[in-house]
Amino acid sequence: MYDCIIAGGGPAGLSAAVTLNRRGKTPLVLTAGETLLRRAEQVDNYLGMPGVTGAEMMDAFVRHAESLGVEIRAGRVGNILPFDGHFMVNADGDILEAKTVLLATGAARSTPVPGEAEFLGRGVSYCATCDGMLYRGRKVVVWGLSVDAPHEAAFLAKIGCQVTYIAAKRPEELADGIRFIPGRIAAVRGEAAVTGVEAAGGVVETDAVFVLRQSAPPDAILPGLAFENGAVTVDRACRTNIEGVYAAGDLTGTPLQVSKAVGEGLTAALSIVEYLDKK
Numbered sequence: 056m057y058d059c060i061i062a063g064g065g066p067a068g069l070s071a072a073v074t075l076n077r078r079g080k081t082p083l084v085l086t087a088g089e090t091l092l093r094r095a096e097q098v099d100n101y102l103g104m105p106g107v108t109g110a111e112m113m114d115a116f117v118r119h120a121e122s123l124g125v126e127i128r129a130g131r132v133g134n135i136l137p138f139d140g141h142f143m144v145n146a147d148g149d150i151l152e153a154k155t156v157l158l159a160t161g162a163a164r165s166t167p168v169p170g171e172a173e174f175l176g177r178g179v180s181y182c183a184t185c186d187g188m189l190y191r192g193r194k195v196v197v198w199g200l201s202v203d204a205p206h207e208a209a210f211l212a213k214i215g216c217q218v219t220y221i222a223a224k225r226p227e228e229l230a231d232g233i234r235f236i237p238g239r240i241a242a243v244r245g246e247a248a249v250t251g252v253e254a255a256g257g258v259v260e261t262d263a264v265f266v267l268r269q270s271a272p273p274d275a276i277l278p279g280l281a282f283e284n285g286a287v288t289v290d291r292a293c294r295t296n297i298e299g300v301y302a303a304g305d306l307t308g309t310p311l312q313v314s315k316a317v318g319e320g321l322t323a324a325l326s327i328v329e330y331l332d333k334k
């Protein structure tokens with residue numbers, strides 16, 4: 056049982072992990088992929104580190120956390136279930152347990168397509184390893200927008216789903232035998248549940264669609280999370296509306312900057328320490 060599972064290994068998540076570690080707590084950082092900061096050619100506004108590239112800055116953050124012994128694992132958090140005063144966290148099919156959770160998954164930059172929010176939980180899913188079993192032997196569409204989507208598609212094929220993969224370009228890693236349609240999904244169709252998706256100028260019949268973006272909306276990971284203007288609502292202590300769940304960084308809204316992410320990571324970690332010590 057970890058003291059805190061941190062979803063996201065960007066500046067906010069690593070900042071929180073360092074503070075939790077220094078305060079004698081056990082954080083686990085789960086991170087789905089590289090932070091977008093690595094794409095920054097030059098970062099000039101972070102105090103004390105002028106002129107570094109985003110990649111150099113991230114390498115320094117990771118080195119710092121790892122030098123303290125912070126555990127950082129590759130893994131996409133698919134869903135979080137509050138259970139008996141703690142949390143069950145599904146990361147790529149592994150179930151992990153923690154007393155608290157910190158959401159630091161960065162800004163959700165995409166807007167849902169028509170029908171996506173309406174059919175969430177009724178055929179629309181953001182996590183193949185969480186929901187794949189429900190569609191064993193049935194037709195599923197994977198909309199591959201993240202780097203690990205071909206692996207999720209392979210998992211679905213392996214458990215017996217009839218998989219159609221939709222993406223702008225066929226990924227090299229996509230397993231032979233998985234049907235591929237070039238393009239994007241324009242809308243999700245259905246009645247009581249999903250019946251198809253609009254793509255490539257037609258309708259592809261399906262029982263489920265797995266929308267695999269680089270970053271899933273946080274309320275899809277943890278239903279019931281409060282939002283305001285597309286950002287997770289937090290108070291000044293980075294507490295969300297769900298007890299034991301905290302949020303920090305770009306996903307709490309503007310300014311979308313490293314300093315703010317690092318500061319909120321610290322604030323969230325101190326709130327978590329206080330919460331754990333009181334418990």
Ligand SMILES: Cc1cc2nc3c(=O)[nH]c(=O)nc-3n(C[C@H](O)[C@H](O)[C@H](O)COP(=O)(O)OP(=O)(O)OC[C@H]3O[C@@H](n4cnc5c(N)ncnc54)[C@H](O)[C@@H]3O)c2cc1C
Nearest residue numbers: 063065066067087088090092095132161304305311312313
């Ligand atoms: C090109 C570019 C240039 C920029 N330049 C600057 C600059 O000069 N100065 C500045 O201050 N800011 C800059 N920024 C903004 C800065 O990168 C962000 O504000 C900062 O990275 C936010 O940190 P974060 O930890 O909140 O989120 P992120 O850095 O986005 O990290 C989130 C992490 O969570 C992971 N993740 C997502 N979903 C999940 C999941 N379900 N499970 C597990 N992990 C998940 C992601 O893979 C990612 O690694 C720039 C951004 C870009 C894209």
